[in-house]
Amino acid sequence: MSEDKQKLINDAVEKALSGDADAVNNIEDRVTRAKAKAALVKAKREQPKKEDSNDDASKSDEKEQPLSDNTVQKVSASLIAKFPKSLDGEQNSDWIQLKPESWFEIAKWLKDNPDFYFDSLQCNTGFDLGEGLLESRYNLHSMKHLHSIEIRIKVSVEKPDIPSVESIWRVADWFERETYDMFGINFIGHSDLRRILLPEDWEGWPLRKDYEEQETYHGIVVPKVKEGWE
C-alpha cells in the first residue's frame, strides 16, 4: 500500500470521527474505502476505552453538562461509574452489553435511578447466537422521560443462568417464562419458572437453532417429512 493511500485513509477516518460521515464514503477506490471503514471501526472501538481511563475525572462534570442525546451512551457511561466491570465487551451506541452476574442490581438501579427511571420493561427477547451462546435482550422504556434502551446479556449454552428481574418488573414474570420455554435460559430467582406456551412435558428448546423435534409426543409420531404440507 502506498503512503498517500494510507494518508488518505487516515484523513478520512479523522474526518469521520469528528462528524463528517461522508468522508469515508466519498473515497472512490473500493479497496481503499473498505480499508478506511475498517480503520474507522477500529478507531471508534478505541475511543470509549479512552473515556474509560479518564472516566473518574470526567464523572463529576457529567452531572452538570447536558448528557449526550443518545440514551444508551448516557446509561452506559453512568453504568461504568456505578458498576465497573459489569459491561461485557465492546460498547456501542445501540445497546448495552452486560455480564449476567450483576444484572439484578443494575436492573434495580435502572428502575430506581431518577435520571433514567426505566419503569417499563417493554420486551424480553431470547436469542440463539450460535457457537454455543444464548442471549437475552431487554427493551426498557421510561414512561416519565420517554426514552428507551436495549440491554443484552450473553450466556453460554452450558450454563444459561441469568438473574431474574421478575421482582423488579412484574411483566418479566411471563416474558422470562416465555424465553425459558423457547430457549431454556434459566432465570435464577424466578418464583415460578415453568413452560408457558408449550405443554409442560415438551422436550427441548424450540427456538434454539439446533432444535430437533422429538420423535413422539404422547405416542403420536411427529412427522418429519414435511413434503406436501409445508
Add this chain to the structure above:
Amino acid sequence: MGVVHGQEMVLNIGPQHPATHGVLRLQVKTDGEVISEITPYLGYLHRCFEKHCENVSYEQVIPFTDRCDYLASMTMNFGYVVAMEQLMDIKVNDRVQYIRVIMAELQRIASHLLATGVFGLDLGAFTPFLHMLRDRERIIDLFEMTCGARLLYNYMWVGGLSHDLPKGFVEETLRFLDYFEPKVDEFENLLGHNKIFVERTADIGIMPAEVAINYGVTGPNLRASGIKWDLRKDDPYSVYDRLDFEVPIGLGVKGTVGDSWDRFYVRLQEIRQSINIVRQAIDKLPKDGDVHQSMPKKIRPPKGSIYSRTESPRGDLGYYIESDGSDTPYRLKMRSPAFTALGVLNEIAGGWLMSDVLAILGSLDIVLGEIDR
C-alpha cells in the same frame, strides 16, 4: 359482616368456556363464589409463529401476523411493515401512508366494537353486542372491497400495499362514518349508562397506574388507568404526527380511575377519535401516488436488529426483528399487548366474585391468537 371461610375448590374455567374469548384455561381457587387465586394456562392456540418466521422470507411473514391478532389484522400488518421499513430504511409515499392510517383506524373501530360488545355479552347483555357486530360488518365490507378478504387481509406490504384503494371506497367510507357517528352515542346510552351495567363494572377490577406500568399493560387498559400514553402521539410513526386527535384517558366517571367501566369507556371514546382520524386522513389523502412505488424487488435487510413499536387496538405492539443479511429473519419476536394484559389478571381480579372475574377478563380485551402466537 363476618366472612365465612369454607373449603377451597379448584375450578378450571376453560379451555372450552363461553367467557374465555378463545381457548384459555384459568385455574382458579374458589371459596364459594369468591375467587382467591387465578392461574392462567396458555398455549392452546400456540402455532409456533416465531419459529415459522425464521423459515420463511420476510414478505411471507405478513400473513402470519394477520393470524396472530385476527381481530385487528390490519394493525398487525402495519406494525410489521413499519418495523421492516425502519430496518431497511425505506421511505414510502404519502398516499400509502394515509391509506395505511385509514385502514388501521377503521380496524381499530372494528376491534373496539367487538371488544365492547363482547364485554357486554360477558355481563349478559346480548343486544348491544349484536348492534355492534352489525356495524362492524360494514367496516369489514369496506375491507373486503379493498383487498377481497374479510378477516385476514395481508394488505400492507413492505414498502407499499397489495392494492390501491378501489373506486368508490372514499365515498363509501364517508357514508359509513356519517351513519356510524350517532350510533356511538347510542351504544354509550345502551350499555355505558345502563344502571345494571354500571353496577357490574364501576369500582370493579381497579388497576392502579403503577400496577399497570409494572405489569407492562398498554393501550386502552393503561389509558383507562389515567396515563396518557399512546404511541401514535408519544412516538409517532407513519403520518400520525400530521393528524390532530386526542388521547382519551380514564377519569373514573362512574367509580374509580382504572376500573372496568373506565376501560370500556376509553374504548368507546377511542372509537370517536378514530372516526375523527379517518375523516382527516381522507381529507389529506393525496390523489396520486403509486402504492407499489417503494416496494423493494427483493427484501433483504442489512445486518442488524430493530425493536419497533406501534399502537394496536390492544396496546403497544412490538416487533423485534434481527436480520443476518439473508432472505429470512434470523429471529423475529412479537411483543403482544394482550399477553401482558392477561398477566395482570391475577393481580387485579384475585379476591373478587366469580362473576366479577369474568367481567374483568372481558374488560381487558384479550385475543388468544395474539397471546399464544
Add this chain to the structure above:
Amino acid sequence: MTVDYIFDFLTSLLDGLIGSDYLLLLAMLIPCLAIFGFITVYALVVIYAELKVSSFIQDKVGPMGQGVGLHAGKWGLLQPVADALKLLLKEDIIPSSADKPLFILAPFMIFIGAFISFVAIPFGDSIIVADLNIGLFYILGVGSIAVLSLILAGWASNNKWSLYGGMRSAAQIVSYEIPAGLSLIVVIMLAGTLNMQDIITYQAGGLFSWIIFDNPFMPVAFVVYFISAIAETNRTPFDLPESESELVAGFATEYSGMRYAFFFLSEYANMFVVSAVAAAGFLGGWHSPIVGIMDSSAWGVFWMISKTGFLIFVMIWLRWTLPRLRVDQLMNVCWKVFLPLALINIFGVAIWTVVFNS
C-alpha cells in the same frame, strides 16, 4: 269447566256403559291432556315470539324462510317445531359419574311443578281445572318444587358448574319467594279469599276496579311481585343459575336432548304461571277493562290470555335489554329493597283499608 263438570257430562253421555270410578279417572285425564297440549302449543308459540321479539330488538330478521325445502316455513313459523324436533332426536347423555336416579328425576320434577300449577289457573269464568279454595296458596306451594329439582339437577350432574348453578338457584328462588308471597298477601287482604275465581270476581267492574288500581300501594306491590316472579323463573336479568357466560349453562350443563328440553319447557311454563297469577291477582283476570264491551265468558279467555301474554312479552323484552345482576346484588335487591317494600305495603294497605273502605 272443572273436573266435576266433565264428570257430570261424561256420566250423562256414557251412563251405565263404564263404571263411575273409571269415568272419574277419565274426567281427570282429559284436563291433564288438555293442559299438556296447551303447554306444548304455548311453548312453541312463545319460543317463536322470543325469537322474533329478540330479532326485532337486535335489529335482525330472525327465523324466516320461503316455505321451500328445508327452510323454516313461512316467516320461520316452523322454527320452534324444528327446535323441538332437534331436542327430541338428540342423543340422551348421562355422564358416567352422575348420580343416575336423581339426574333422571330432576327434569321431570321441575316439569311436574310447572304442570300442576296450571290446575288452579283460571282461564275464564268457568274454565278452570280445579276451583280450589286455596288456589293462590296452592300455586305458590307447588311452584316451589322447581327449586328442589334445580338443586337436584345441580348436585346429580357431578359437575362444578352445575353445582354452582344449583346453589345459586336455591339461594335465589328461596329469597325471591318471600317478596313475591308478601306482595300476594296484599291481594288476599283486599279480596278476602285465596280462591282464584273469587279474587277475579272481586275485581269486576272495569279498569279501575282492578286490584292494581285499588289503592296507591298496589302498583308497587305489582312491580315487586312481577320482578320477583322474573327472578323465580330464572330469566335475565336474574338468570344467574344458568348464566351462560359465567357458568356455561349452570344446572343444565350436563343435560342434553329431551331432558334439557324439559328444563327449557318448564321455564316457559313457569313464565306463564307467574304471569297468569299476576294477571289474575292484579290485572282483573278474565275481566274486560271496560264494562259491557267484550265482556262475555268467551271473551274472558281472550282477556286472560292476552293479559298474561303481555306480561310474558315484557319478560322477553327485559331479557333482551338488560345485563345480568351479580349474585350479591341480586340478594341485596331482594332483602334490602323488595322485602321492606313488601312489608310496608302490607301495613299501608291494612291502614288504607281500615280508613277508607270500612
